[in-house]
Amino acid sequence: MGKRFENKVVVITGAGGVLCNAFAAAFAEEGAKVALLDINEEAVMQNARMLTEKGCTAKGYKADVLDQESLKQTRERVNADLGTCDILINGAGGNNKRATTDNEFHDFDLPEDTKTFFDLDKSGFEFVFNLNFLGTVIPTQVFAADMMGKKGANIINISSMNAFTPLTKIPAYSGAKAAVSNLTQWLAVYFSKTGIRCNAIAPGFLVSNQNRALLFDADGKPTARTEKILRNTPMGRFGEADELLGGLFFLADEQQSSFVNGVILPIDGGFSAYSGV
Template sequence: MVETATQAGKKSPEGRMAGKVAVVTGGRGDLGSATARLLADHGATVASLDRAGTPAVGVHPRITEYDVDVTDESSVMETIRTLEAKHGSTDVLVNAAGIIGPAGASHTATVDDFNVIFDVNVKGVWLMTKHIVPGMIRQESGSIINFSSIHGLTGGRNVPLYHATKGAVRLLSKSDAAAYGAHGIRVNSIHPGSMNTRMSRRSAEQSDIGAEAYYKQLVGGNPLPRQGEPDEIAYGVLYLASDESRFTTGSELVIDGGYTAV
């Protein structure tokens, strides 16, 4: 009997990532750690990568922590060599590492500001892809999920360099989807809106209008007038990482409470 696409996609929830090896950068941040845990809960063997000195959120039997500087090619190469020696080729790469950088119009930023944010948000995504893709090509399969943002889709006054980096990630994802599709590799971007994270809470606490007014200003006009939770992003990544999305590449998954709809 020939298995149909529908039958092939019918997996038990516990098996959605069974047998897969996943690498998650920014794995000790709120969104990265939620993603790593969910992939592991669904059967993946997960390597959580983040900067040295960044504390891990918790312990999971299928998650191993690694220190890496995604802006340093030698650090990336050494880590991937270690991972491939231990687990074989990577099935799923989630590029979740990212920073916002200082607020202010373009003319107020420094060259150092520019270099730091582009190094982490763009160069880091490219380096991880550059060194993991060869293994995916060898096995003729793989899924890469790059964290962009709603600010990779829209403009804004406060953090133009951040917008520029996330727009670059969006188009790098599309270009890589076009380049690697013939090798069975899918590349998609995910675009979170305002999220309930430590970074967001710090911004609210430092706001000169008070936390309540800050959040009302931030998400009050959304069709769903609240912040998202990290696991709501993680479930989007789970879909793109799993075989359920095997005909999805070069796409943008926007999870923003409707921010970009109004």
């Protein structure tokens, strides 16, 4: 019996990061030919090299998900190196401190140096929204052009718990991920006659380099925010990157999910199901 994604071409944006690199490795080990895209050229080349050393088919490309012309050139290189895209995973995204408040609730007695909603930088909002939302739109415009009519073609976006209920302190990121979920449903309808399915996963709380400072102090002790997260996650722990793979593979596998379209799949330890009471 062949590997699950034998000879499928999987394009993954944000593959210089820990999470999307784990996605790339998992697909490569299942026989896919994986294109790892990221603006961080050094990281993505190293990640691709590690996969090829294991005997997998993988290639890294420096790519800016907000630069359409650059992405079109990358697509041509991917097509020449690996073939046209079968599965697109829009993994590029993230938050920025310029769009993050210090306080969860506004109060009249806040310390003078508190960064409130009124102090947030417009450019911070633009950066976060563009990276997450347009960083999903533009790669889809570029790579989906080659996917139409291909059997098993599908797009998987990365949403978030923020998309269901916004988390405190991070209004731009919450809004952007809600937009990604909405776009996922829109694309599912738009491409429904072309054979392309579009779904998303919505990860719960995982520890990454991006959020580590929010979750643990300088001594490695859990912050008050971590305590809140774990208290409101019925399974009582953070998730692991590998625990996203089952949902990701399910959505990507045409044999298992050929009639699944426009779904935002929570993988969150029960967080989205719990009212806190």
